[in-house]
Amino acid sequence: MKVLTHIVRFLVGLLFIISGLIKLNDPVGFSFKLEEYFSEGVLNIPFLVPLALLIAVVVVIFEIVLGVMLLIGFKPKFTVWSLFLMIMFFTFLTFYSAYFNKVTDCGCFGDALKLTPWESFTKDIVLLILIIFLIINLKYIQPIVGKLGQNATVFMSYTACLFLAYYVLMHLPIIDFRAFAVGNNIQKGMEIPAGATMSEYEMLFIYKVNGVETEFSQADVMANKVPETAEFVDRKDKLIKQGYVPPIHDFTIELDGSDYTEDMLKEPKLIMLISYDLGKADDDGLAKLEEFHQAALKKGYKVIGMTASDETLIKSVKDKHKLTFDYYFCDATTLKTIERANPSIVVLNKGTIVQKKHFNDIDKVTLN
Numbered sequence: 094m095k096v097l098t099h100i101v102r103f104l105v106g107l108l109f110i111i112s113g114l115i116k117l118n119d120p121v122g123f124s125f126k127l128e129e130y131f132s133e134g135v136l137n138i139p140f141l142v143p144l145a146l147l148i149a150v151v152v153v154i155f156e157i158v159l160g161v162m163l164l165i166g167f168k169p170k171f172t173v174w175s176l177f178l179m180i181m182f183f184t185f186l187t188f189y190s191a192y193f194n195k196v197t198d199c200g201c202f203g204d205a206l207k208l209t210p211w212e213s214f215t216k217d218i219v220l221l222i223l224i225i226f227l228i229i230n231l232k233y234i235q236p237i238v239g240k241l242g243q244n245a246t247v248f249m250s251y252t253a254c255l256f257l258a259y260y261v262l263m264h265l266p267i268i269d270f271r272a273f274a275v276g277n278n279i280q281k282g283m284e285i286p287a288g289a290t291m292s293e294y295e296m297l298f299i300y301k302v303n304g305v306e307t308e309f310s311q312a313d314v315m316a317n318k319v320p321e322t323a324e325f326v327d328r329k330d331k332l333i334k335q336g337y338v339p340p341i342h343d344f345t346i347e348l349d350g351s352d353y354t355e356d357m358l359k360e361p362k363l364i365m366l367i368s369y370d371l372g373k374a375d376d377d378g379l380a381k382l383e384e385f386h387q388a389a390l391k392k393g394y395k396v397i398g399m400t401a402s403d404e405t406l407i408k409s410v411k412d413k414h415k416l417t418f419d420y421y422f423c424d425a426t427t428l429k430t431i432e433r434a435n436p437s438i439v440v441l442n443k444g445t446i447v448q449k450k451h452f453n454d455i456d457k458v459t460l461n
Contacts, residue, residue, distance in 0.1 A: 109160030166236035272340035282341030292336035358444035369428035378452030401425035
């Protein structure tokens with residue numbers, strides 16, 4: 094039992110460290126996932142949304158440090174029970190997501206490993222069982238180094254996590270696991286391979302029956318099962334079976350109702366200045382854009398802004414910072430996926446991403 098306890102202890106500790114490091118590499122991405130959970134349509138605790146980034150950083154650092162503490166045997170009782178409470182919290186989130194189909198990816202391993210809600214829930218159940226096993230066999234978890242070594246290891250782990258968190262927040266994730274990583278081609282990322290499985294949908298019709306909105310299938314409508322007094326409200330498509338989804342989807346470059354995606358992605362020297370929400374963009378970052386814009390124009394680049402903000406906010410920001418480039422529309426979630434800084438700089442060559450920079454590193458963008 095003692096040997097098995099050590100094996101389980103190693104596996105659980107290592108898994109928490111790896112999971113935490115992946116999320117700490119991209120805490121902004123994890124905060125976006127927490128915002129989904131906190132939203133009104135999911136857990137309905139919107140007052141936590143502004144605190145999502147802070148919560149994300151605290152949770153992942155605690156996750157990593159607990160994993161280290163378990164490996165070295167530091168305060169075993171506190172460590173194992175803390176792991177138990179953390180995995181109970183994660184298990185609740187993943188079950189809620191899976192059962193109610195609210196959040197399609199828990200974000201447990203960031204963008205490095207995508208898990209379906211039920212896969213995430215299963216993973217958490219396995220971890221929960223392993224941690225309960227450790228609680229039962231707590232007496233076998235002993236320190237592997239002396240008191241001074243334990244304290245030093247925990248302190249260094251905590252300090253290293255703080256440094257990493259600060260670095261990636263002030264710059265960008267060290268490793269980019271997303272489909273928009275440097276070197277990837279956007280057009281290729283949007284392609285659907287020949288013979289790929291297509292998604293299947295069911296057409297539903299919504300009618301108001303005795304004041305209550307009721308859904309009817311196409312078969313119901315054809316079979317005249319809709320009451321004659323029913324009032325048509327809407328039609329929608331319900332996903333029955335998910336088919337192949339390309340790594341990049343919902344990416345568009347639109348202006349005044351026209352789609353310029355294809356033309357823009359043919360440009361050999363294109364710079365996109367991305368702010369998914371101009372209302373949340375860093376003022377100091379926005380203030381740097383016009384000078385950079387002018388420098389890029391002199392080097393022959395086409396420079397465009399990309400945002401999901403409305404025209405009123407766009408005009409307000411352009412007037413305030415004297416920006417002379419146009420802002421094109423793209424879905425907010427897609428823009429969040431492309432880049433984590435707000436604003437950020439993305440350089441493309443015929444659709445291939447060649448550079449990505451945080452606004453703090455705008456002076457490091459190479460303009461050839």
